[in-house]
Amino acid sequence: MVHRVYFSVCGEGYGHSSRDMAIANELTRAGALVLMGSYGYVLDRLNKSFNVIEVEREFEMVGNHGSFDLRATISRSKNTAFHISRIIQDEKKAMEDFNATCVVADGRSAAVFAAFKLGIPCVIITNQTSIAPFFNECTFFLRLIGKPVEFTLKTMTALAEEVLIPDFPPPHTVCLNTLSRSHHTMKKQRFIGPAISVNNENERLNAPYDIKRPFILTLLGGHSFRLPIFEGILKIADRFVDLNFVIFTGFRSDKIPGNVRVLEFAEDISPYMRAAELIITQAGHSTAMEILTLGKPALIIPDKGQIEQESNAARMRELGICETLDYASLEPEHLFEKIHTLLSDVRFREKAERYSEMAKKMKGPKKAADIILELSDRILCY
Known part of the structure; x- marks a missing residue:
């Protein structure tokens, strides 16, 4: 039997895909089959190394002269909210067609709900389990709108088996201020260490030959x-x-x-x-x-x-x-x-x-891969 791991990756920025690629590489080395779901330029990036499938964007981050515009982001994404059921169904079909034995959701809520419907173990990769900091200085109206978003985040955490934080454990955690202080969330969180693709074992490996140092x-x-x-x-x-x-x-x-x-x-x-x-x-x-x-x-x-x-x-x-x-x-x-x-x-x-x-020493990508494989084995062992 082969582990079949489905990743659902947010396509906003390179950060999500970078850490997921590092973990997926470890899974591939362990003999697992990996399928990546995303959209936009991130889908093109993932397609260079993995089998991919296009999924629908859940939301679109909007900027305003370099600043994150929360009001515009919510406004532009509200129509997507009406189609979330369809997005979940599409994710569910992708998991069924792939015969997934474990799901990894990074910045994607639909994948968590789809995995729960199918009873497939699900892991969330995130550096943010609370959106409260985004609303601290907002108007009452925006804080009110933020409540269902926070509720969705809590529900996702409750439905997932593990919440993997690709960061150092406290007190060394960089993303500490964007993590939830709820015991219901904290008991699910596991600090695996940085999950990056950069090899630091040999500094001269693939060093830029055309650049004068230092x-x-x-x-x-x-x-x-x-x-x-x-x-x-x-x-x-x-x-x-x-x-x-x-x-x-x-x-x-x-x-x-x-x-x-x-x-x-x-x-x-x-x-x-x-x-x-x-x-x-x-x-x-x-x-x-x-x-x-x-x-x-x-x-x-x-x-x-x-x-x-x-x-x-x-x-x-x-x-x-x-x-x-x-x-x-x-x-x-x-x-x-x-x-x-x-x-x-x-x-x-x-x-x-x-x-x-x-x-x-923490070996973040390998630690994440081991957790995912252990969850997948709960399905495969039968």
């Missing part, structure tokens, strides 16, 4: 509101005479200092992260776990209004492995001071390396 890596993408970070680095780069800067972004400039390299795309960013002296980036949870697993000091600049990123950044600063900046204080001189502090104070690197060792 270098600072900056990950910006093309969102227009991040332009001040790009411009700030260009203004202060030549003050670091012994360092190079590698910036992944869609931005362009006619005034690029000699020690700055601007790149638009890489199929795999991990070799650059592994080889960098310092990483400048946002604070998505998967990115935070990659930084900690690789043992790299970081300058974290959370996107404005992204409460999860702001929370992650604050926790990473508390853990002593990063400095932070916000857009209100994003001036070239402040940028220079933060980078200089991170490079000159060895405590940041020492603390980051301790977390890297902790991540290696």
Whole structure:
């Protein structure tokens, strides 16, 4: 008998798929068959390594000049709520056609309900078991709308066999402030450690041969509101005479200092992260776990209004492995001071390396795979 594991993956951002791919790779190595369900560019990403099936989007996150717009997100997603029964039925059919023996839901509620209907063991992968932080500073109307969302989250947790948190256990948890304090939820949560695909056993493995070392890596993408970070680095780069800067972004400039390299795309960013002296980036949870697993000091600049990123950044600063900046204080001189502090104070690197060792010992992807296989075996053993 073969373990058949069905993943239902949220297609908003790369974070969900990154950790699911790491776990799925472990399952494949153990001889399990894996089917990935998602949509959009994440589906295309998953299709390069796994068998895939397209599923319908449950909700769409909406931004407003770089800030997360909760009202617009709820408004745009309300029509989907009327079709959730159909989405659940589609997920149920996918599980039946695949003959799934275990289901992994990452950011997808429909998969949890479908698995429950079929009696298939279900595991939730998440770094957030409470949405309360998103509503703390909202109007009464939005807090009222948030109640059924919170109820759905609690129901999902109740129906799942396990809730796997791909993070360090307390007091080292980065996503601590977005986890529920309900005993009903806490008893289901298991901290497995970071679940990332980056191999940190050999730093020179697939190292970027065309980049002069040492270098600072900056990950910006093309969102227009991040332009001040790009411009700030260009203004202060030549003050670091012994360092190079590698910036992944869609931005362009006619005034690029000699020690700055601007790149638009890489199929795999991990070799650059592994080889960098310092990483400048946002604070998505998967990115935070990659930084900690690789043992790299970081300058974290959370996107404005992204409460999860702001929370992650604050926790990473508390853990002593990063400095932070916000857009209100994003001036070239402040940028220079933060980078200089991170490079000159060895405590940041020492603390980051301790977390890297902790991540290696926890073996998050393998731990998650073992839990999934154990649940699947409850079906297969009959």
